[in-house]
Amino acid sequence: MSFLEQLKARKLLLKSSVTNITHADGSQERILLSKPGETQKMTTKTYGFIVDTKPDFVPACILEDFLYLGPQDAVMRENVDKYQLTDILSVGIETSASNIDDENDPIVQTHFVECLDLPETNLATTANRTSQIIKCVHDKKGRILVHCNAGVSRSSAVCIAYLMSDHKMNFETAFALVKSKRECIRPNDGFLKQLKQMDRNNS
Template identity: 45%
Template sequence: MSLLEGLMKKMKSLKDTETTITCADGRRFVENKQGTHAIANTIGFVVDTKPDNTPALIITNLYLGSQDCCEESVLREYNIRNVLSIGVEPLYRYENIQYKVMECLDLPETNIKVLVNNCVPYINNSLSKNENILIHCNAGVSRSSAIVIGYLMLEHKLEYDVAYDMVKQARSCIKPNVGFESQLISLK
């Protein structure tokens, strides 16, 4: 028996499998031995049913969190007077709270160094008045954590690893994207 014949015989004994494919736009397909066919559509993203509304205190007066932390009750509970939104616009703006929105895509090629430098004065202004500031993005994982790490590196003269560990200890889910990370490592 040739190698090809042996492989063909072995293939016949394999268990049938089925793969469900979900596209970003919510279209779903099942792929199996008979081919590919469409099934019921769904939404093209994971629904977040559990709010992430507890901001993490990084240093005195500086909090890091997700957009869920922008709820009025959370801002009041933590006495947050300033909100720095990275790449997302807050859904609501409340009285007696100052807002600044910085455009930023969570892409490795986004220049995070320039963004960090543009955020430092706003952060320092809040901290100099001894007011709490929340720095957030959508999930509080990549963009906002990169800003906080960069801030600690520039203003507190910390090395990347030290700043990263400090932020990670306060908010365990952080993970700046690979481009942000490499840029921050070289931040001076």
Template identity: 35%
Template structure:
């Protein structure tokens, strides 16, 4: 009994010497809070720390004006193109699919938009978006004369690429690898996050 009591006392002493560790928690809307653990082992919020607010998407500050032609009707790129009226006109863009969180529809009087707020997170469910996007693309192609649809997120790397892959798979009969390689040829930095890759591969099962 004494040995057990001594062990418990030693454990208590060690615990008392341990430094309290704060954990930074970022939720899906980018808000940041700091949490710590109490003596019972439960976590509690210490403070909000929105000075460190983080976005739920890839942030890329370098201008990217590439417009990648995926098909005769589908084009892919970043938010930089979406806000550049000259580029959009030059490439005869008639429709835009915007899957960013906070990039506005810049030219609603001149271009037809589909805006869906989508986070670049592995646990974001693509099925919540791809049916609507595919319907929009297919109906646009069927009802407009030579439409040119530009699909973008922020960086044009993960979200916009993923929904375009889903379109190629579900509406054009491609496998994941075929769709990804087709896009990779025209958009070298295309890279869906790992969660999106797994979900897209499951579409062909």
């Protein structure tokens, strides 16, 4: 058997492999290399955030009569009325004004800050903007609901950052407070690392 024939024979013994690709929008795609020179895109896609699969309508009150935290499901007119919300802060997920519109009541102010739920996202830049918005609502004696998709990672991270910057809490105290109000919170590992670094920078 010639050397070229040996190489061709060895190619047939190669095992298939899978490559994961993360796109700029946070979506992740798997590509299967089944045979040498042949690739096949697998249809399943995952995203850089937790996919919310069940209704979760009740926001958690983090600071009494002022700061509320929840998922996208909590952005509804019933909650605006019940908690007398003046502002909605959407972190990474824009919400439709149709969820909260009521022509007979004052208009609720909506805010949107871009943020991917990825460990490499610069949380300091996001938290600086969200903390300014939350502080302005506090100064005008309003009430704000902060939400992302599931109310687990992004929105909880910016609430913790706000407590650290404006209420001078350390990371452990701020995290424990938010966790005690909404047990399911879990900022991604990159956000946790950055929050701890913010704490060290403030001390």
